[in-house]
């Protein structure tokens with residue numbers, strides 16, 4: 001038995017054969033062929049297979065994220081059959097007599113170089129597409145399975161980490177759990193695992209050896225352990241834990257459809273945080289009351305260039321219509337700091353967390369912001385949309401952003417494009433400045449949602465990305481809790497609602513505190529909805545209100 005320790009980022013226990021995610025790499029062999037005709041036919045067969053795979057991917061993307069998302073793969077199909085590309089490959093095979101793998105690689109590299117040298121940004125970005133297509137065809141020629149999982153049975157998937165475009169392609173019914181050598185709790189794999197409700201362990205480094213492939217592993221996403229070839233006692237213990245967790249989930253399922261009301265009648269809305277349109281399934285499955293935070297940067301991270309208005313419109317529209325009239329709070333672009341995107345060409349900064357990020361970028365580059373706002377307002381005709389701005393520090397920023405909203409609405413009205421007049425506009429409170437001037441901010445917005453991840457980082461001057469600062473990053477610090485209380489009070493004085501969408505919202509040790517200070521909405525990962533509902537229903541707020549509020553002002557939490 002071999003036990004490997006990583007960091008659990010999505011709870012649950014699962015057992016299954018270990019399977020390493022397949023990428024089309026391997027060593028490319030370059031050789032001269034005898035039968036050039038047969039070699040060209042081998043290329044044509046691989047090209048046809050690539051077209052077929054891309055067709056399947058386009059359909060899958062269409063189902064999950066709409067027509068615009070499918071277009072990426074349809075463009076790849078067109079490029080795969082492009083005459084110039086094919087003729088270059090044919091030339092290498094027929095005239096130089098080299099094998100198909102080498103011919104595709106060389107032709108792809110030459111075409112990518114030509115695209116990269118072009119002036120136009122759109123064509124520049126196509127260089128990555130040509131490389132992607134060539135990698136796919138070479139993978140087929142070399143017999144490497146594309147799309148990750150070539151197994152009849154579901155597996156525990158091991159990888160270094162997965163790119164967003166790779167996660168789109170995974171057959172999710174084949175995955176029992178994830179183990180990655182790198183990654184972080186906010187990596188795409190971790191977010192995907194939490195949303196799918198399957199265990200995930202990250203950061204196992206090189207402890208997971210290729211020779212473990214196919215052997216049975218048991219992963220425990222709660223403790224972060226990965227056991228290869230478990231002995232009988234360990235297997236029995238972990239399987240018992242698995243049964244208990246499943247049983248607990250069944251009990252929680254009975255809470256579906258029940259209200260989030262405390263024993264003494266205080267109600268709180270429990271919404272969900274999502275990262276992409278597919279996640280709506282998990283929201284509905286877990287009975288989330290709405291979406292309190294759609295991190296729209298997913299759309300930008302998933303593209304090689306600025307996503308167009310139509311592309312964004314399709315994605316927002318899909319989420320709004322799939323939510324069937326329930327409230328959906330979409331946060332405008334929040335990049336910079338930990339979420340960098342190459343094509344934004346942001347200059348290097350000494351302190352990116354304090355730099356040009358989120359709303360600051362949007363106000364400095366209004367053309368990008370306007371595209372997103374137009375897409376959002378257009379989508380508002382298909383459901384109940386609220387728009388939220390991140391990283392606010394001052395009232396003037398909000399006023400400037402709202403002015404752009406008004407301009408966009410006026411434009412749409414003039415163009416005769418429908419949109420809803422009922423869109424609420426709110427802000428995230430995630431800087432101490434915003435919390436301190438929340439009395440003023442409350443006068444200019446419709447709601448607040450407290451981003452406790454950043455609020456903790458900025459209040460405690462403690463980098464949320466730095467794992468070595470673990471014990472200093474204390475979201476229970478009274479400084480953070482007092483700010484939350486102050487923000488809620490200022491919101492209520494102006495008659496607007498106040499929610500929490502940072503990770504702290506799902507912290508069951510604080511549910512009573514949040515109810516006692518009158519938080520109106522908690523937005524959490526879909527899987528946290530039912531445990532949180534259970535906790536709310538078990539709480540008697542009046543009985544603990546005074547004590548809890550007193551505690552916030554004292555040093556109950558180590559200062």
Ligand code: PEP
Pocket residue numbers: 293295334430450451452453454455501502503
């Ligand atoms: C937060 O800062 O608490 C938040 C919800 O936003 P993000 O984690 O995306 O920065």
Ligand code: MG
Pocket residue numbers: 390430451453454
């Ligand atoms: Mg934040």
